[in-house]
């Protein structure tokens with residue numbers, strides 16, 4: 001069916017057809033895909049890869065300790081690439097290959113998107129390389145035609161003491177050194193991690209991954225520029241344009257703070273309790289709103305998550321001060337509020353301290369961040385931290401009672417797909433919202449936004 | 462400045478033709494000169510984005526504008542004079558020499574002979590050592606061959622690297638060279654020297670050079686720790702604490718030559734009580750501290766911003782320095798040891814010399830311009846027989 005698309009991708013990379021199979025798990029994506037795929041696959045595969053990249057992006061910005069561990073579940077779900085036996089993995093490899101090229105089309109349009117795409121794809125590449133099995137990896141490396149010159153054993157022998165010193169070790173010399181122009185490995189030069197001689201950098205095998213990833217980023221960046229130049233030819237492909245734009249927009253969505261993409265309504269301090277009661281808040285924000293209203297408590301993380309959420313949905317700083325002050329009272333007296341909390345709230349608005357404009361958290365950040373340790377803390381994602389029983393009771397109190405929905409949510413939670421639970425809850429609590437959303441809830445602000453827009457469109461009862 | 466005399470200098474002495482060849486990297490005019498930005502400082506105005514067809518046109522404009530100084534920037538992708546008429550992105554920097562800048566005012570914390578803008582032959586040695594270290598690193602490590610070192614007119618030196626491979630470096634690559642060569646940290650509080658052991662080959666080689674000069678240049682001539690107060694600067698950099706305590710009580714408040722203090726460190730270290738097995742590690746720590754001090758006091762201090770930018774402008778060789786009147790002469794490294802900073806030719810002096818002899822080849826600038834000419838001829842592409850057969 002999809003003849004035209006095939007040509008689109010082909011045209012963009014300007015290479016002529018040959019049959020591609022996938023001998024290695026790793027791919028440098030130098031050859032464009034040639035087989036036909038359906039429009040649905042086109043869209044779904046693009047989305048799935050985007051999810052993986054977004055997850056990596058989130059993990060990088062929140063500076064999680066172990067990147068691989070944090071993003072593994074998402075990769076497993078949306079873009080698995082099994083080790084070993086090629087027969088079973090051909091389908092995965094094909095999806096990996098195609099989805100990469102689909103996103104290229106979506107992200108080549110602006111320099112900013114391009115840079116981001118290269119950065120995230122490079123991270124993904126590194127993760128995969130690190131988890132690849134030894135034999136596969138070596139075969140893959142051998143298949144590459146980078147023409148890295150290998151220093152001869154004689155030369156290595158002659159330079160041994162310098163090579164050792166450059167590696168910062170006294171013993172245990174790697175036996176293979178690649179000789180590359182120093183201009184290819186600036187970050188190894190600047191940190192003096194390689195021996196330099198006559199303009200050549202001697203890169204030990206242990207640093208091969210760095211060499212490979214630079215090469216990969218460079219290739220990718222160059223091909224994206226080429227793709228961008230060729231993209232006007234795609235315009236005949238009417239059906240693809242909205243899909244590509246949607247993909248690009250999702251990437252930008254992540255970049256933009258909520259107040260920029262949001263509605264233009266102003267949310268006033270005295271509206272909040274009503275908004276929460278009208279089911280406009282996702283469960284996380286609802287929990288924080290209730291804790292604050294009934295116990296007058298919001299601990300540090302809750303103040304940040306909830307405070308930035310309120311800012312994100314359109315509350316100004318003056319209203320925020322009014323809102324927090326009245327909700328902390330009577331537990332926290334006015335002068336104590338002025339002394340201890342005023343600054344923090346203004347800080348969230350970029351009016352104090354580093355004056356950085358703080359972005360509201362998205363779901364992945366909230367889900368991967370820490371969860372409440374005691375009853376006083378109210379931050380975090382309830383789908384994650386509540387025990388199944390407690391969550392069920394909570395959902396029932398929100399009017400979600402049918403067995404089937406509850407078990408669907410439970411199974412999402414069991415696979416750590418909390419934002420799917422949240423999306424499901426939105427659907428169940430907004431049965432009249434017939435808008436077809438192309439994506440799941442990915443930020444609490446988006447949850448609010450949907451609900452708010454929907455309420456504005458339906459005449460109130 | 463006396464502008465009439467200056468005019469004579471720029472009329473008769475400034476080596477326009479050699480500068481043209483040097484910037485053009487070839488004999489017939491090509492983009493490297495034609496699309497090269499030249500910027501003039503005229504009293505308080507700064508005129509950028511000038512460019513010329515040839516050496517004569519360039520000379521004519523210098524004489525017309527009588528700038529107090531002029532600088533060279535990058536080669537652009539189109540003629541920089543036309544940049545306003547071209548679409549955005551059509552006139553961007555594409556090539557430039559890789560440059561280094563060393564200024565002795567960055568050595569104020571370690572030189573005792575002069576302060577601020579002043580400079581003498583004693584502290585000029587810091588510059589000489591910097592040249593020695595950087596020259597060998599650029600040649601041996603990075604493989605560059607076409608290097609021109611230039612006195613910057615008052616208290617520093619510039620280096621211009623004109624190899625084809627250097628011209629096309631991007632900013633990340635330029636930064637990487639600068640960082641490779643930059644050993645001292647920039648923080649005023651933090652530790653200035655933080656070098657992993659074993660030394661990287663560049664560090665090891667540099668250390669060899671520094672060590673050979675340290676005794677004379679630092680200990681004897683600068684003598685930075687003579688008074689008891691000054692000695693605190695030394696003690697501050699040493700460890701362990703009991704060694705520092707022994708040295709402090711031994712020295713009291715006396716004035717002691719730095720070389721004596723330096724020697725005392727080893728003597729006292731040897732007399733530290735042996736707490737079983739730790740002798741070696743104490744010895745290592747003292748040795749490392751001494752090495753760090755040598756780096757801190759002598760290793761080249763670079764202004765990295767000049768190296769990093771593709772569009773950073775740098776003063777022309779043979780310009781007259783507006784406040785010293787000295788000429789920014791090119792330095793022949795073979796004669797670097799003989800270089801006398803007090804004897805650098807001044808524009809007014811050589812104009813007088815010319816008046817006296819009426820022979821331009823007999824002034825004290827002659828050696829420098831001859832060296833420059835020779836350098837440019839050496840580095841131009843060799844004339845090949847085939848060239849003449851082509852047309």
Ligand code: SF4
Pocket residue numbers: 282283284285362363366367380381382383418419420422441442443444447
């Ligand atoms: S999925 Fe997102 S919006 Fe929903 S409760 Fe969790 S953090 Fe909040």
Ligand SMILES: [Zn+2]
Pocket residue numbers: 572574575579580581582583584585
């Ligand atoms: Zn001096």
